[in-house]
Structure formats: structure tokens, C-alpha cells
Amino acid sequence: MKQTLLAIGCILYTGHAAAISAGEYMAKVSDCAACHTAEGGKPMAGGKAFATPLGNIYATNITPDKTSGIGQYSYEDFEKAVRQGIAKDGHPLYPAMPYPSYARMSDKDIHDLYDYFMKEVPAADVKNKENDIPWLLSARWPLHIWNWLYVEDAHPDNRALKTTAQDKELLARGAYLVEGPGHCGACHTPRGVSMQEKAYDGNSDIYLSGATIDGWYAPSLRNISMSSEELKDLLQMGRSQHGAISGPMSEVVTQSTQYLTDGDLDAISFYLLSFNHKNSTPVAKDGSISYSPTDGKTLYSMYCSTCHGDDGKGKDFTVPSLVNNSIVMAKDPASLISVIYQGAQTPQTKGNISFRMPAYKDSMSADEITNVVNYVRGNWGDGAPPMSKDDVTKYKKAQE
Ligand code: HEC
Ligand code: HEC
Ligand code: HEC
Incomplete structure (x- = not known):
């Protein structure tokens, strides 16, 4: 069974790798679709909303459509938008578009991207959504200042690499x-x-x-x-x-x-x-219980241990270990609480079955989530302090 799946995975993989152009590859690496393709929408035809303190802004249509998309963009216009954050009409783009990072991309990669967008992405006549922030359209000047402050003209070759x-x-x-x-x-x-x-x-x-x-x-x-x-x-x-x-x-x-x-x-x-300067071989902390308020432990056995194990070590390739897990060790418990509250699913990737963790938002109270979070962090966290129910409620609210 496992071998068949592996074989299918390989076929899909090589099939894919052969089909894709240099520009499409760069578009994947840069994940343009993450923002420019709406869920269920046409590829790159825009749509994802970004909430800002002032209202929503939307990623635009970047298909080669001449009226709604970027069909009128020359290579120079495109380069300016992607690396410098300036649209064809001269207005600065909101920094949700990660041009300060793209500023580091090589000319070749930007050329490949441009070819891909102009020749391979199907044109889609999907009108851009109006931003909810009126002043952004009329008075984008603060963004010019932002650009000037933060967009470095950095090239990968002239950075000192210690190695x-x-x-x-x-x-x-x-x-x-x-x-x-x-x-x-x-x-x-x-x-x-x-x-x-x-x-x-x-x-x-x-x-x-x-x-x-x-x-x-x-x-x-x-x-x-x-x-x-x-x-x-x-x-x-x-x-x-x-x-x-x-x-x-x-x-x-x-x-x-x-x-x-x-x-x-x-x-x-x-x-x-290479950031791990400390020369540390990762030492798996043993899963011995050092902090165990009874209800946290009981709740953990009821809701979690069937999959993650009493020792928190999970099952290889199926259920992740909670020991040495960055979500559990993080000082900020947001991801841990979100996973319990919303459940989680391993991403669907080639030749890989997706495994699911149930959502507990309807079956566990804020008290129970607090106790189980404290139990998990108490055992496998990196000395993270216990959370109060109020803290947990705050994070729960953010998920609603
Ligand atoms: C994290 C989200 C995000 C990613 C990733 C992203 N963009 Fe954007 N992009 C945006 C947003 C938001 C805007 C609109 C900004 C504004 O209106 O000020 C935008 C605007 C643009 C524009 C200007 C379009 C116009 O209507 O004038 C171009 C061109 C563009 N992006 C190309 C790209 C390309 C190419 C990639 C991948 C290399 C990419 N973007 C990746 C969020 C993103
Ligand atoms: C859209 C936001 C976003 C972007 C972009 C992003 N990440 Fe993440 N990443 C997250 C979040 C949230 C988590 C925590 C959830 C998890 O661990 O599954 C995470 C977790 C990870 C982890 C797991 C860490 C651990 O110790 O378990 C790795 C590795 C990682 N990211 C690498 C990357 C790399 C490499 C890139 C760039 C190619 C990247 N991330 C870009 C949001 C992002
Ligand atoms: C039915 C099996 C199952 C149960 C029960 C379960 N989990 Fe999970 N859990 C999983 C799977 C599978 C994943 C991987 C999903 C993903 O994050 O991609 C996961 C992911 C996680 C993660 C994120 C790990 C990471 O590195 O991204 C945490 C933290 C977690 N579970 C904690 C818990 C806690 C606490 C409970 C009990 C309240 C629990 N789980 C109950 C199967 C389960």
C-alpha cells in the first residue's frame, strides 16, 4: 500500500516537474497565488482581502487582461511594481504586497516571471475590488515615505555571507x-x-x-x-x-x-x-510529566492522547509529536490555542494523504481549553508560564 502511494507520488512529481516553465516555477516560489488568486476564483485574477486598521485592501488582478489586469504593463512597469512597489500609474502599492522581499530578486527571475504572466497566465476580465480605504486611492503619499524607509536595493550577491x-x-x-x-x-x-x-x-x-x-x-x-x-x-x-x-x-x-x-x-x-549557531544537537526532552493539574491531565487523556500519545510523541509520519514542537514551546500560545479550537489538517501535497485533527470549539469550554493548554505547555513547553482563562478567551475571540 505504502509503496503504491509512493510510486504514484513519484509519477505525479516527475510529471509536474517536467511541465513547468522557469517563470511558473518562480511564481510558485514567490507564491503570487496566495494573495492574487481568490478562493474559487480565476488564477491570479485578484481578490484576497487584507484587513488594515483603516479598512480592507484587495490584491489586484494580475492576469494579462488589457482592461482589468496588467496587460498594459511593460517589463519595466512590472519590475517597478514587483521590486519597488510602484504601480504603472505611479501610485505606491500597499506593503501587503511583499515587494521589500521581492526587491532582492534577480533580473533573470523577474524576466521569467514577466514572461510567465504575459504568455502563460490566462487573461481574465475580472474587475478589481475598490479598496475600503478612501484615502489610499487619493492620497497614497505616506506609502512613498514607507518605501523610502524600508525598501533596500539589496542584491543577494553583495551581502557578506559568513561561511x-x-x-x-x-x-x-x-x-x-x-x-x-x-x-x-x-x-x-x-x-x-x-x-x-x-x-x-x-x-x-x-x-x-x-x-x-x-x-x-x-x-x-x-x-x-x-x-x-x-x-x-x-x-x-x-x-x-x-x-x-x-x-x-x-x-x-x-x-x-x-x-x-x-x-x-x-x-x-x-x-x-545555519542560524543554529549554538552548535546544539537537538536533544529531545523526555515526555515525563512534571506539571500535572489533574483536570489538565484527564482532559489530555480524554481528548488528545489517543492520537498524540501519553508521552506526547505522536505517531511517526501521521500525528505530530508535541515534544520539541515549536507551536507548544512558543511563548505566544496563539497557534496552540488555534489548533485546538479550529482543528487542523496536514496539507494536501503530492502523493500524501492528509490527516486530520478534530476541532474542539464546540466540545470544550474555555476552562477546559485553558487546562489542557497549561498541561501541554507545562509538560512540553519551554518553561512557558501558565495561561489564565481570560487569556484563552481572548485568543478564542480572535478566532471567531
Ligand atoms: C502577501 C500578499 C501578496 C503576494 C504574495 C503578492 N502580492 Fe502582488 N499585490 C498584493 C496586494 C495587496 C496588491 C495591491 C496593493 C495596493 O493596491 O496598494 C498587489 C499588487 C500587485 C501589482 C500591481 C497591480 C496593479 O493593479 O497595478 C502587481 C503587478 C503585483 N502585485 C504582482 C505580484 C507578483 C508578480 C507576485 C509574485 C511574485 C505578487 N504580486 C505577490 C499582495 C500580494
Ligand atoms: C502566510 C504566513 C507565512 C509565510 C509566508 C510563511 N510561514 Fe512558515 N509558518 C507560518 C505559521 C503561522 C506557522 C506555525 C504553524 C505550524 O507550525 O504549522 C509556520 C511554521 C513554519 C515552520 C514549522 C516550524 C516548526 O518548528 O515546526 C517552518 C519550518 C516554516 N514555517 C518555514 C517557512 C518558510 C521556509 C517560509 C518561506 C518559504 C515560510 N515559513 C513562510 C506562517 C507563514
Ligand atoms: C484524531 C487524532 C487527534 C486528536 C484526538 C488530537 N490531535 Fe492534535 N493533531 C492531529 C494531527 C493529525 C495533527 C496534524 C495536523 C496538522 O497540524 O497538520 C495534529 C496537530 C496538532 C498540533 C499542531 C502540531 C504542529 O506541529 O503543527 C497540536 C499543538 C495538537 N495537535 C495538539 C492537540 C491537543 C492539545 C489535542 C487534544 C485537545 C489534540 N491535538 C487532539 C491529530 C489529533
Whole structure:
């Protein structure tokens, strides 16, 4: 059974890899569809809403349609939009569009992208939604200031990479993919007062140090305690021997990282794991119970242990381990609470069955969720303090 599935996976994989152009590959790596394709909508015809304190703004139609899309964009116009955040008519784009990261992309990759959008993406005459923020359209000047402050004209080649000659290429490619097209910092780097990511590359300690987005916590990628094989599996299949992906990261895997070549996944893993300066071999904490308020433990046995095990270690390749798990160890409990509240599902990727965790929003009270969260964090968290019911209610509200 397993072998058949693997075989099917391989066929799908090679079939796909052969069919795709350099520009389409770059569009996957950059995950343009994440924002520019609405759920159930035509590819790249726009739609995803971004809530800002001032109202919603919408990702636009970027199909080559001449009236509704970017069919009138020359290569220069396109380059300016994607790398500098300036639309054809000169207005600055709202930074939900991750151009500060795309600014790092090479000319070749931008050319390939342009060819793909102009020649391969089907034109769709879907009108752009009006932004709900009136002043954005009439007076976008504050964004010019934003651009001036934060968009660096950085190129991957002129950054100092601290490394041995042998690994330099892998590290440079990994840095390029993560900091550039992959725009991983858009979720994993904390943002400052004016929405800018606090750092855009690995030279800063803040870069990829973890951030809250939409009721989830995107954990720090600077001290990942897994092997590069496991990390690659997570990005390619949405699950690994001990881990699984959930929440907004599932979309990233489904729409982007599952399509990356082995070489590019190697490079990303190499780069991310290079942050683990501490020379630490990940030591699995043993699952011994040190903090066990009775109801937390009882609730855990009732609701969780059938799948995750009494020792929290889960089942290889099926149920993720809660031991050494960044969601559980994060100081910010947003993702842990969201997973329990909404349930989770491993992303659907090629040749990979999706496993599901049930949602507990209707079966557990805020008290019970509080106790089980404290039990899980008390055992396998990284010294994270207990939560009060009020804290948990606050996070529950954010999910509604
Ligand atoms: C995280 C979300 C996000 C991603 C990823 C993203 N965009 Fe955007 N993009 C937006 C938003 C939002 C706007 C509209 C901004 C505004 O109106 O100020 C936009 C605007 C644009 C525009 C200007 C279009 C116009 O109507 O003038 C272009 C061109 C564009 N994006 C291309 C791309 C390409 C190419 C990619 C992938 C390489 C991409 N975007 C990835 C969110 C995103
Ligand atoms: C749209 C927001 C978003 C983007 C973009 C994003 N991530 Fe994530 N990521 C998350 C969230 C939220 C989580 C926590 C959920 C989970 O662990 O499944 C996460 C978790 C992860 C994990 C699991 C961490 C662990 O220790 O278990 C890895 C690895 C990861 N992301 C890598 C990346 C890489 C590499 C990129 C860029 C290619 C990226 N992410 C881009 C939101 C995002
Ligand atoms: C029916 C089996 C099942 C039960 C019961 C279950 N889980 Fe899960 N759980 C899973 C699966 C499968 C995943 C992987 C889904 C994903 O995140 O992609 C998961 C994911 C998680 C994650 C996210 C791990 C990660 O790295 O993304 C956490 C945390 C978690 N479960 C905690 C719990 C807690 C606490 C309970 C009890 C309240 C519970 N689970 C009950 C099967 C289960």
C-alpha cells in the first residue's frame, strides 16, 4: 500500500516537474497565488482581502487582461511594481504586497516571471475590488515615505555571507530564496509600528525570530530543532516523521514549497539551520510529566492522547509529536490555542494523504481549553508560564 502511494507520488512529481516553465516555477516560489488568486476564483485574477486598521485592501488582478489586469504593463512597469512597489500609474502599492522581499530578486527571475504572466497566465476580465480605504486611492503619499524607509536595493550577491567556500553557494541560494521570492519574513519576522518587517535579512537577529499573524503564531525559524531531512519533508509534504504543518503555513506548503526542487529545498534547509549557531544537537526532552493539574491531565487523556500519545510523541509520519514542537514551546500560545479550537489538517501535497485533527470549539469550554493548554505547555513547553482563562478567551475571540 505504502509503496503504491509512493510510486504514484513519484509519477505525479516527475510529471509536474517536467511541465513547468522557469517563470511558473518562480511564481510558485514567490507564491503570487496566495494573495492574487481568490478562493474559487480565476488564477491570479485578484481578490484576497487584507484587513488594515483603516479598512480592507484587495490584491489586484494580475492576469494579462488589457482592461482589468496588467496587460498594459511593460517589463519595466512590472519590475517597478514587483521590486519597488510602484504601480504603472505611479501610485505606491500597499506593503501587503511583499515587494521589500521581492526587491532582492534577480533580473533573470523577474524576466521569467514577466514572461510567465504575459504568455502563460490566462487573461481574465475580472474587475478589481475598490479598496475600503478612501484615502489610499487619493492620497497614497505616506506609502512613498514607507518605501523610502524600508525598501533596500539589496542584491543577494553583495551581502557578506559568513561561511566556508564549500557551502557558500548553497547558503547564498537559500538566503536568496528565503529572503527574496519566498518572503518567509512576511509572517515569521516581527513587524514594527508602521507595519514594516523589523528586518529583511539574516544579518539581523530579529529576522525570522517569530511573529503573530491573524490569530496564529509563526514561530522563530532561528533555532529549529530538526534535521535538514525533517525540515525538507515539512516543506515538501506538510508533514515529517515527528512534525506537521498547520494554519496559514499549510497554504504556503500547498501553493508554494511543495513545488520546490530538491536542490532548492536543500538550500532553504541549509540556510535556516545555519542560524543554529549554538552548535546544539537537538536533544529531545523526555515526555515525563512534571506539571500535572489533574483536570489538565484527564482532559489530555480524554481528548488528545489517543492520537498524540501519553508521552506526547505522536505517531511517526501521521500525528505530530508535541515534544520539541515549536507551536507548544512558543511563548505566544496563539497557534496552540488555534489548533485546538479550529482543528487542523496536514496539507494536501503530492502523493500524501492528509490527516486530520478534530476541532474542539464546540466540545470544550474555555476552562477546559485553558487546562489542557497549561498541561501541554507545562509538560512540553519551554518553561512557558501558565495561561489564565481570560487569556484563552481572548485568543478564542480572535478566532471567531
Ligand atoms: C502577501 C500578499 C501578496 C503576494 C504574495 C503578492 N502580492 Fe502582488 N499585490 C498584493 C496586494 C495587496 C496588491 C495591491 C496593493 C495596493 O493596491 O496598494 C498587489 C499588487 C500587485 C501589482 C500591481 C497591480 C496593479 O493593479 O497595478 C502587481 C503587478 C503585483 N502585485 C504582482 C505580484 C507578483 C508578480 C507576485 C509574485 C511574485 C505578487 N504580486 C505577490 C499582495 C500580494
Ligand atoms: C502566510 C504566513 C507565512 C509565510 C509566508 C510563511 N510561514 Fe512558515 N509558518 C507560518 C505559521 C503561522 C506557522 C506555525 C504553524 C505550524 O507550525 O504549522 C509556520 C511554521 C513554519 C515552520 C514549522 C516550524 C516548526 O518548528 O515546526 C517552518 C519550518 C516554516 N514555517 C518555514 C517557512 C518558510 C521556509 C517560509 C518561506 C518559504 C515560510 N515559513 C513562510 C506562517 C507563514
Ligand atoms: C484524531 C487524532 C487527534 C486528536 C484526538 C488530537 N490531535 Fe492534535 N493533531 C492531529 C494531527 C493529525 C495533527 C496534524 C495536523 C496538522 O497540524 O497538520 C495534529 C496537530 C496538532 C498540533 C499542531 C502540531 C504542529 O506541529 O503543527 C497540536 C499543538 C495538537 N495537535 C495538539 C492537540 C491537543 C492539545 C489535542 C487534544 C485537545 C489534540 N491535538 C487532539 C491529530 C489529533
